[in-house]
Amino acid sequence: MKIALIGYGKMGKEIESIAIGRGHEIILKVGAQQSKSLSRETLQQADAAIEFSSPECAYSNIMNCFQAGVPVVCGTTGWLQRLEEVKTACHQSRNAFFYASNFSIGVNIFFELNQYLAKIMNAYDEYEPLLEEIHHIHKKDSPSGTGITIAEGILRELQRKNEWKEGASPSPSVLAIHSKREGEVPGTHKVIYHSPVDDIEITHTAHNRKGFALGAVHAAEWIQGKKGTFGMNDMLGFGKK
Ligand SMILES: NC(=O)c1ccc[n+]([C@@H]2O[C@H](COP(=O)([O-])OP(=O)(O)OC[C@H]3O[C@@H](n4cnc5c(N)ncnc54)[C@H](OP(=O)(O)O)[C@@H]3O)[C@@H](O)[C@H]2O)c1
Structure with a gap:
């Protein structure tokens, strides 16, 4: 799988190492500076984007991925007042979006x-x-x-x-x-x-960040070929009686 990493801080680096270990390729690493020059064509080369950035930019990063038709796994916290808008945009663009406040x-x-x-x-x-x-x-x-x-x-x-x-x-x-x-x-x-x-x-x-990173990579693998909005309960089957 070709993965675009949006946000390349503590979590982005941990996700990179787990994804490579599972045989995936990181084709993009985007920090605050690179995000301004991020084009739709570049994003379109990815099978999934994994977004762990900052509350101020998560919404626009997710929208950019939807416009490029790329499924998004997002772990950024602190922006959830816009979650319903994102879910609506995901359904309208027939895309896939996976959010978890905690991937472990x-x-x-x-x-x-x-x-x-x-x-x-x-x-x-x-x-x-x-x-x-x-x-x-x-x-x-x-x-x-x-x-x-x-x-x-x-x-x-x-x-x-x-x-x-x-x-x-x-x-x-x-x-x-x-x-x-x-x-x-x-x-x-x-x-x-x-x-x-x-x-x-x-x-x-949590002893370290590996559990969050592994969950995010699993989610990117699991979301392939799906349409709609998802969370950990969908992937793990919790809450289903
Ligand atoms: N859901 C979970 O399981 C989970 C687990 C841990 C953390 N988190 C959340 O994940 C987020 C990131 O955590 P972290 O520990 O990795 O933080 P961090 O080390 O501060 O890294 C944040 C990264 O986002 C980048 N960034 C800032 N503005 C951006 C933009 N406009 N576009 C793209 N990237 C941008 C920063 O770039 P620069 O380096 O260039 O400034 C930095 O690389 C936080 O919201 C945190 O709460 C979630």
Whole structure:
């Protein structure tokens, strides 16, 4: 498969190494400078584009790929207010788009566990949930895209919470998210249910970026020949009873 890498930072480099290891060819590496001169003809040579760039440019990068007819796998976080526009454009241009706030299989298992736990906790309202996410100091968005997905999973299942807020919770119906930025941490997410007598905690700790990169390359392989918008549940079969 011929892959265009849009965004060639920490993730782009990790994806390059995994993709080459799986026998793929990287035909384009696009950073902030090169994106301005990126032509439709150049993009059209790719079988898939993998987009891990920055919240400010993800939308226009994805649209450029749709115009070139290239399927897109996107992992950039912090731009999701435009997700519905992207999905509409994908369907109109009969293209393929795969988005995940987190491509690691371990985190997607964690998402399932989180929802199951939230469902159980409906019967135990003495437990107050809290979400904590820790990332490296260079991260631009806050809370993390993964943190937002975890929060949405809790809101879907736990009837006593109906919105999330970063910082302290102003009311019992609001789920608090605490975001910390420290050193070079690749990503830690923790859900804590606190009660006067004990705490229940589930934690996912990424040791490095390889799990995200492998998931993104798998998604680029999986999306070949498909049309429409997809996510990790489609690829992994989670959530299907
Ligand atoms: N979904 C997941 O599983 C997952 C996992 C990890 C990270 N992420 C997300 O992926 C994104 C990238 O993370 P990272 O750690 O690789 O960040 P990074 O090291 O800061 O790299 C970002 C890259 O994007 C490039 N860029 C900036 N503007 C661009 C443009 N207009 N067009 C093309 N490229 C452009 C930068 O180019 P220059 O170097 O030229 O400035 C840089 O190479 C972030 O949003 C992060 O939250 C997602």
